[in-house]
Structure formats: C-alpha cells, structure tokens
Amino acid sequence: MYIVGVDIGKNNHEATIIDDTGSIIGKSIKFTNSHNGGNKLIEHIKKYTRNSKVIFGLEATGHYWLSLYSFLMTKGYEINVINPIQSDSFRNLYIRKTKNDTKDSFIIAEVIRFGKFTNTKLCDDKILALRQLCRYKLSLTTEISELKCRITTVLDQIFPEYNKLFSDIWGVSSKAVLEKCQTPEGILKLSINDLTELLKTKSKGRLGFNKAEEIQNAAKNTFGIKIAKEAFKFQIKQLISQILFLEKQMKSLDSEIEFYYNQFNSHLTTIPGIGFVTAAIILSEIGDIKRFKNSSSLVAYAGIDPTVKQSGQFVSNNNKMSKRGSPYLRRALFLAASTCVLHDSPLNKYYNKKRNEGKHHLVAVGATANKLTRIVFAVMRDKRDYTPIN
Structure with a gap:
C-alpha cells in the first residue's frame, strides 16, 4: 500500500509518495490545479506504485482542495481530508520544524499512515448548496455593516447630531431621508411638508410633522x-445606494436559502431563538449529525469548548474558549444564544443563573451557546421538535 500526501495551494499542489513503513518513494512532484496537472500526478503515481493500492491525504485548506478532491473521486481513489490543525500537531514531533511544500506533503502522508486523524468528507449537493448560500449571506451581512460604519463616519463629520434624531438610523425612515438628502443643506432645501410626507409614508404614520421639524432644526x-460638502454628499449617496442594493439582494437570497432549507426535515426552528436563516446556517455547517459521536464533539467542532490547561497538580481556572472549529457555526450559535437570553425560556434561565454566579455577560452567553449546541445535537440526532425538560 502507498500513501500520497498532497500539500494544497491555490494554483499549484505538491505531492509526496510514501510506503507503509514511512519511506519516501521517488521525488515529490509539483503540479497545477488543472486537468493537465491532475493527469501528471496520476502518471507520476502509477510510475512508482503500478497496480498497488493508493490512498490520498489532503489538507482542508480553504476551498482549494475541492477541485482535486473531485478529480481524484472520479478516478476511484480513496481520499482522506484532514484538518490543518492535525498536521500542525504532527509537525511538532519533528525536531527540525521546517515548513515547505515538500515537507508538508510528507507530513500529511505520515498523518494518514499513523491513522490519527478525523476525516473531513464532502457533503451532498443540497447541503453544499445551502452552505454556499449561507456563507454568502454572512459575507453580505458583513459588507453591509462595513458600509454602515463608513456612512456613520461621514455623518459624524458633516451632521454629528443626526444619530440622535432616530432610534435606529438604519431604519426605513432614516434611510429614506439619507437617500433623498444626504447633507444638512439637502434637508433644509426640502420643504417641511415634503419631509413630513416622506416620514409619514416610510414610518406608516408613526412619524410626521414634529419629527420633520426636529430634523430641520438640527440641520x-x-x-x-x-467645507468639501459636495464630496461628502456624493460619498453618502453612493454608499446608501450600495446598501439598498445589497439589502434587495439579501431578500432574494433569503428566499433561496428558505427554498433549500425546506427540503430537509429539520426541527431546528422549534428551538427558542433560532429562526430559519440561523437554522439553515447551523444545518449547513453541521451536515450529517452522525459524524459526531456525542454533543461534546459538536461543541468542539463549533470551537466553543473551553481550553484545558493542566500541569501536574496545577489546573487553570481561567480557561478561554478554544475557537478552533467552524467560525460560521460558532457565529450562528452565538447569535442564536444572544437571542435566546432575551426570551422566556430554559436557556434564558440558564443565562441568568450564570450572571447571578458573577459571570460576565459574554461569558454567560458563551455558556448558553455551549448548552444550545448540545440541544441542537439532540434535536438533529432524534429528528424531532425541541421539548424543554421541566
């Protein structure tokens, strides 16, 4: 049996062949991330292994491994995809901690040879599609937040009083005002009646003349x-247009996510604080719940398990969250936990219990996220609605 370790790169990969004793066979080979490169790799392997069994080991480096994985799957090879953390730990066994493509591909092969790894498997089409859309939504959310911060920075310079005029400056009414008149001068050019009508329409009658008068007095x-007012005006107009465009995209994206999510018999939305979008993110990041032997494994995968520091009789009581798992899953669970603590539910009681113990808000939310993850595991494992235990 031969093992081929592949160090993954964006445009080029490097592979090293070893036998079942750990001896390197031939020289390592560098090949491009293409059909020609893949065929070059296969020819190189057959030259040394002939008809013997060949097992591949790849690192799950970003998304760059997916194309090679798919190519090797079509060729009928057995492929093991490992987390880079596992190969990093193995590298520490070597006295000379060199790091280059040849050394890395050898270490990946050694990890597979020793069998001390957790395999990452490519999920099915529906889960992969849902994951792609959910991660795209998270990136759009981040992009919108960054645009809002940039607008706030400009407003602080030209109209510092604006953020006190609305309870939420990113609400419908406030965005309508910024879209129509981006500067204090623009607001003053608008008649009080037109501004009143704009506010009434966008707020569905909640705001009117008094708010219009307050805004114009502040302006x-x-x-x-x-100075340089026209430049600031142009910048805000462009930024507002980008936000409105992305928010429109977000609505159609939510519909697409809901379409894919409804194809699964998921019960995650029965858990307090979890809506369909959060449920979709959690489901897409976890995939097949059978991959995890217990709830603690899922907690570790999400990276919300505490680090343990112990040496001899010393045991640290100031442990931090590991944050070594899926950042997307961890983010969704934290958001869900933050929502849960606002509702009357067992998780809210658990959060308050931690707060009464003197825990900081974020520590208490982290503990709630840990408990929520265990509930998610049980709901997905049992395939039934969440039922709180009295």
Whole structure:
C-alpha cells in the first residue's frame, strides 16, 4: 500500500509518495490545479506504485482542495481530508520544524499512515448548496455593516447630531431621508411638508410633522464641518445606494436559502431563538449529525469548548474558549444564544443563573451557546421538535 500526501495551494499542489513503513518513494512532484496537472500526478503515481493500492491525504485548506478532491473521486481513489490543525500537531514531533511544500506533503502522508486523524468528507449537493448560500449571506451581512460604519463616519463629520434624531438610523425612515438628502443643506432645501410626507409614508404614520421639524432644526444648527460638502454628499449617496442594493439582494437570497432549507426535515426552528436563516446556517455547517459521536464533539467542532490547561497538580481556572472549529457555526450559535437570553425560556434561565454566579455577560452567553449546541445535537440526532425538560 502507498500513501500520497498532497500539500494544497491555490494554483499549484505538491505531492509526496510514501510506503507503509514511512519511506519516501521517488521525488515529490509539483503540479497545477488543472486537468493537465491532475493527469501528471496520476502518471507520476502509477510510475512508482503500478497496480498497488493508493490512498490520498489532503489538507482542508480553504476551498482549494475541492477541485482535486473531485478529480481524484472520479478516478476511484480513496481520499482522506484532514484538518490543518492535525498536521500542525504532527509537525511538532519533528525536531527540525521546517515548513515547505515538500515537507508538508510528507507530513500529511505520515498523518494518514499513523491513522490519527478525523476525516473531513464532502457533503451532498443540497447541503453544499445551502452552505454556499449561507456563507454568502454572512459575507453580505458583513459588507453591509462595513458600509454602515463608513456612512456613520461621514455623518459624524458633516451632521454629528443626526444619530440622535432616530432610534435606529438604519431604519426605513432614516434611510429614506439619507437617500433623498444626504447633507444638512439637502434637508433644509426640502420643504417641511415634503419631509413630513416622506416620514409619514416610510414610518406608516408613526412619524410626521414634529419629527420633520426636529430634523430641520438640527440641520439648521448643526456643528458639522462646512467645507468639501459636495464630496461628502456624493460619498453618502453612493454608499446608501450600495446598501439598498445589497439589502434587495439579501431578500432574494433569503428566499433561496428558505427554498433549500425546506427540503430537509429539520426541527431546528422549534428551538427558542433560532429562526430559519440561523437554522439553515447551523444545518449547513453541521451536515450529517452522525459524524459526531456525542454533543461534546459538536461543541468542539463549533470551537466553543473551553481550553484545558493542566500541569501536574496545577489546573487553570481561567480557561478561554478554544475557537478552533467552524467560525460560521460558532457565529450562528452565538447569535442564536444572544437571542435566546432575551426570551422566556430554559436557556434564558440558564443565562441568568450564570450572571447571578458573577459571570460576565459574554461569558454567560458563551455558556448558553455551549448548552444550545448540545440541544441542537439532540434535536438533529432524534429528528424531532425541541421539548424543554421541566
């Protein structure tokens, strides 16, 4: 039997062949991430292994391994995909801690030879599609947040009083005002009646003349800078347009996510604080729950398990969260836990219990996220609605 370790790169990969004793066979080979490169790899392997069994080991480096994985699957090879953390730990066994492509591909092969690894498997089409859409949504959410921060920075310079005029400056009414008139001067050019009508329409009658008058008075007496106003106006107009466009995209994206999510018999939305989007993210990141032998394994995969520091009789009581698992799953669980603590539920009681013990808010939320993950595991394992235990 031969093992081929492959160090994954964006455009080029490097492979090293070893036998079942750990001896390197031939020289390592560098090949491109293409059909020609894949065929070059196969020819190189057959040259040394002939008709013997060949097992591949790849690192799950970003998304760059997927194309090679798919190529080797079509060729009928057995492939093991490992987490880079596992090969990093193995590298520490060597006295000379060199790091290069040849050395890395050898270490990956050695990890497979010793069999001390957890295999990462490519999920089915529906889960992969859902995961792709959910991660895209998270990236859009981050992009919108960054745009909002940039607008806030500009408003702080030209109209510092604006953020006190609305309870939420990113609400429908406030965005409508910014879209129509981006500066204090633009607001003053708008008649009080037109501004009143705009606010009434966007707020569905909640805001009216009094708010319009308050906004114009603030614009009239603003302490904002008076120079380069046209440049600031242009910038806000562009940024607002980008936000509105992305928010429109987000609505159609949510519909697409819901379409894929509804194809699974998932019960995650029965857990307090978890809506369909959060449920979709959690489901897509976990995939097949059978991959995890217990709830602690899932907690570790999410990276919300505490690190343990112990030496001799010393045991640290100031342990931090490992944060070594899926950042997407961890983010979704934290958001869900933050929502759970606002509702009357067992998780809210658990959060309050931690707070009464003197825990910081974020520590208590982290503990709640840990407990929530165990509930998620049970709901997905049993394939039934969440039922709180009295």
